Amino acid sequence: xxxxxxxxxxxxxxxxxxxxxxxxxxxxxxxxxxxxAWNLQVDPHPLIVAEATRLDDVRAAVAAAREHxxxxxxxxTGHGTIVPADGGLLLRTSRMAEVRVDPYRRxxxxxxxxxxxxxxxxxxxxxxxxxxxxxxxxxxGYTLGGGAGWLSRKHGFAADGLVxxxxxxxxxxxxxxxxxxxxxxxxxxxxxGGNFGVVTALEVRLHTVGRVFAGLSLYDGxxxxxxxxxxxxxxxxxxxxxxxxVMLMRMPDAPGIPDPxxxxxxxxxxxxxxxxxxxxxxRLGPLLxxxxxxxxxxxxxxxxxxASTAISGAAPPPMAVRQHIDLFRDLPGAVLEALPxxxxxxxxxxxxxxxxxxxxxxRPAPDAGPVGHRDVPFSVxxxxxxxxxxxxxxxxxxxxxVDAAVDGLAGRLRPYATGGSFxxxxxxxxxxxxxxxxxxxxRLARVKKTWDPDDLFRPGHHIPPL
Numbered sequence: 001x002x003x004x005x006x007x008x009x010x011x012x013x014x015x016x017x018x019x020x021x022x023x024x025x026x027x028x029x030x031x032x033x034x035x036x037a038w039n040l041q042v043d044p045h046p047l048i049v050a051e052a053t054r055l056d057d058v059r060a061a062v063a064a065a066r067e068h069x070x071x072x073x074x075x076x077t078g079h080g081t082i083v084p085a086d087g088g089l090l091l092r093t094s095r096m097a098e099v100r101v102d103p104y105r106r107x108x109x110x111x112x113x114x115x116x117x118x119x120x121x122x123x124x125x126x127x128x129x130x131x132x133x134x135x136x137x138x139x140x141g142y143t144l145g146g147g148a149g150w151l152s153r154k155h156g157f158a159a160d161g162l163v164x165x166x167x168x169x170x171x172x173x174x175x176x177x178x179x180x181x182x183x184x185x186x187x188x189x190x191x192x193g194g195n196f197g198v199v200t201a202l203e204v205r206l207h208t209v210g211r212v213f214a215g216l217s218l219y220d221g222x223x224x225x226x227x228x229x230x231x232x233x234x235x236x237x238x239x240x241x242x243x244x245x246v247m248l249m250r251m252p253d254a255p256g257i258p259d260p261x262x263x264x265x266x267x268x269x270x271x272x273x274x275x276x277x278x279x280x281x282x283r284l285g286p287l288l289x290x291x292x293x294x295x296x297x298x299x300x301x302x303x304x305x306x307a308s309t310a311i312s313g314a315a316p317p318p319m320a321v322r323q324h325i326d327l328f329r330d331l332p333g334a335v336l337e338a339l340p341x342x343x344x345x346x347x348x349x350x351x352x353x354x355x356x357x358x359x360x361x362x363r364p365a366p367d368a369g370p371v372g373h374r375d376v377p378f379s380v381x382x383x384x385x386x387x388x389x390x391x392x393x394x395x396x397x398x399x400x401x402v403d404a405a406v407d408g409l410a411g412r413l414r415p416y417a418t419g420g421s422f423x424x425x426x427x428x429x430x431x432x433x434x435x436x437x438x439x440x441x442x443r444l445a446r447v448k449k450t451w452d453p454d455d456l457f458r459p460g461h462h463i464p465p466l
Contacts (some may be wrong), residue, residue, distance in 0.1 A: 018060035037081035040320040044084035080141035082460035128206035136315035145423040153359030159190040161205035167197035190369025194459040214307035215298035221265030230290035249351040319390025326417035342409040350384035370440035
């Protein structure tokens with residue numbers, strides 16, 4: 001359905017009567033900033049952008065979308081936005097970012113707009129930490145999508161640590177889902193994404209964490225083949241206290257890049273270890289021996305918060321990026337050959353992360369949510385910005401070059417991959433079902449039929465009602 005400006009003004013006027021936050025329309029000076037997703041490859045043009053500040057705002061937005069038949073989307077930081085909310089109502093929750101820590105229960109109650117940096121800072125005075133990833137991403141989308149973080153090999157996915165969720169349903173009802181209340185909804189929220197309602201608060205488990213040994217060290221790219229082959233063997237005995245990945249990337253020749261790696265192909269080894277550095281160094285020894293002497297040594301003992309920032313880096317500005325993920329039960333020689341060929345052998349060149357999963361993620365509780373493919377030990381994540389700083393998406397030549405490089409590597413990997421994926425890292429909405437086992441996907445569709453039979457909530461990773 002096509003809406004004109006007069007109709008949009010009328011709907012916005014009605015919404016504002018029950019809405020404490022800001023409402024933006026096309027043509028407003030604030031509209032472009034309010035509608036922007038992190039990945040500029042997605043360019044949404046919603047009819048209305050509403051910035052909620054309280055529960056009643058969320059309920060009013062849901063009611064407005066339902067009454068007027070508007071497509072409805074929710075966005076906090078925008079990192080998980082993969083489908084534009086064109087012609088609909090885009091609800092922004094970034095102003096609902098409160099965090100309260102209960103150190104006795106070891107849980108944090110988190111608003112829908114909070115980032116992990118907010119939770120890390122609130123928990124740190126009690127020597128507690130969440131199962132978080134990059135500090136600058138949103139807690140809600142990360143957790144609903146599964147959430148594989150620095151503590152996941154020790155404590156499971158972030159979704160496994162969800163204790164309770166407050167949700168606004170398609171009818172505007174505010175319900176609490178936990179193990180004892182609405183258990184079908186609670187199960188679906190722990191990995192099923194935003195298909196079942198608007199989450200207005202989460203309670204997530206925290207864990208006692210002291211100083212950790214962590215960081216990212218860079219090595220000569222010529223050691224890529226040896227390092228990847230060693231990683232494949234070494235990871236089989238990796239203890240739960242370690243969380244690691246091996247990355248291949250071509251460093252830019254730009255100011256701010258350390259001289260030893262500026263403009264060079266490098267191997268990156270990312271480490272997060274719960275325990276003393278002597279123990280970490282002993283366990284990492286065989287892997288780092290294959291990588292050779294470091295060009296930049298980033299490993300050191302630090303706090304959980306400092307480690308999260310050191311590994312993730314500063315929050316990157318919005319940019320246009322192409323992303324791809326595949327899962328692997330093994331890393332055969334053909335895969336290990338394809339990765340350095342793609343990263344170091346052509347232009348434009350993607351960056352690649354090979355990650356080892358397993359640990360507690362592969363040992364779910366009997367009532368665990370639908371996070372899929374827990375028994376698959378490896379992933380390969382490919383990412384490539386569209387031009388320097390991700391600013392070249394508007395240039396067809398840049399776009400076609402990046403797409404060809406990523407598609408070419410994906411084609412070489414496909415024969416050896418499982419066909420599965422992981423929701424948080426999946427940028428292709430056509431592959432949503434691959435993030436789940438067939439049984440869990442069918443069950444999610446049944447829960448969707450119960451809680452959103454008219455399919456009001458259609459996130460990028462959409463699960464239609466049965």
